[in-house]
Ligand SMILES: Nc1ncnc2c1ncn2[C@@H]1O[C@H](COP(=O)(O)OP(=O)(O)O)[C@@H](O)[C@H]1O
């Protein structure tokens with residue numbers, strides 16, 4: 660992938676400041692709102708069924724995150740997702756904890772079947788579980804993933820029609836035909852709750868201005884990863900000061916920085 664396409668997409672995002680409608684969890688909701696602002700988009704968190712149709716209709720992307728799912732929010736996700744589909748608004752699904760309980764696995768499968776999300780972005784364990792290729796998830800953490808994760812991501816992408824992103828030390832992004840590995844990032848990102856959720860928000864932000872959601876997913880993974888690298892290099896004393904710096908570094912990142920520092924390899 661030509662890094663100049665990442666730069667153009669990031670510039671378009673910063674210029675258009677799209678609205679990103681989230682139905683998300685109550686653990687990382689504030690982090691998701693703030694990272695969306697930092698990357699250059701406008702967040703709204705709304706899950707009341709009464710306002711789903713109106714809110715989704717005016718959004719540039721819809722992020723569905725099942726981190727603290729319940730039957731009420733799942734109904735809202737289904738309605739918002741149908742509206743998004745009708746209006747061609749990209750849907751990003753973060754299947755947080757899929758594999759940890761059957762409710763999470765089944766709900767993820769239902770959302771995939773009913774809504775055909777544009778991007779399915781989970782950690783390596785969650786994606787392996789959804790692909791039926793093993794994978795162990797403890798709570799929300801990936802404990803084991805398929806050995807052949809790239810092929811597993813590709814087959815899930817082909818089966819669902821979504822761009823599939825599996826995160827970890829390297830992030831894999833594929834549409835089932837073309838695949839990329841993004842090696843930006845820092846191990847401290849694994850020590851802060853919510854970095855996966857935040858990447859979903861950033862992916863939604865890039866997707867809102869992209870015609871190609873594989874490019875949007877790669878741009879998001881690279882941008883967030885570069886910010887992580889920069890935050891860690893900034894004489895961090897521990898995970899929490901790193902967390903604060905992560906927001907600052909996302910905020911100060913420019914399209915030129917993204918193009919210069921993205922480590923993207925076709926695989
Ligand atoms: N060991 C690591 N080295 C570099 N980046 C990492 C590492 N672990 C996680 N990340 C980054 O942190 C973000 C969240 O990934 P991950 O921890 O896999 O998701 P989740 O928080 O959903 O479990 C991604 O941007 C990923 O690239």
Ligand SMILES: Cc1ncsc1CCOP(=O)(O)O
Pocket residue numbers: 684686687726727755799852853854855856857
């Ligand atoms: C700890 C926790 N429990 C329910 S949602 C959540 C946050 C998960 O965040 P992430 O998927 O980014 O690690």
Ligand SMILES: [Mg+2]
Pocket residue numbers: 753755756781782799855856
């Ligand atoms: Mg996650």
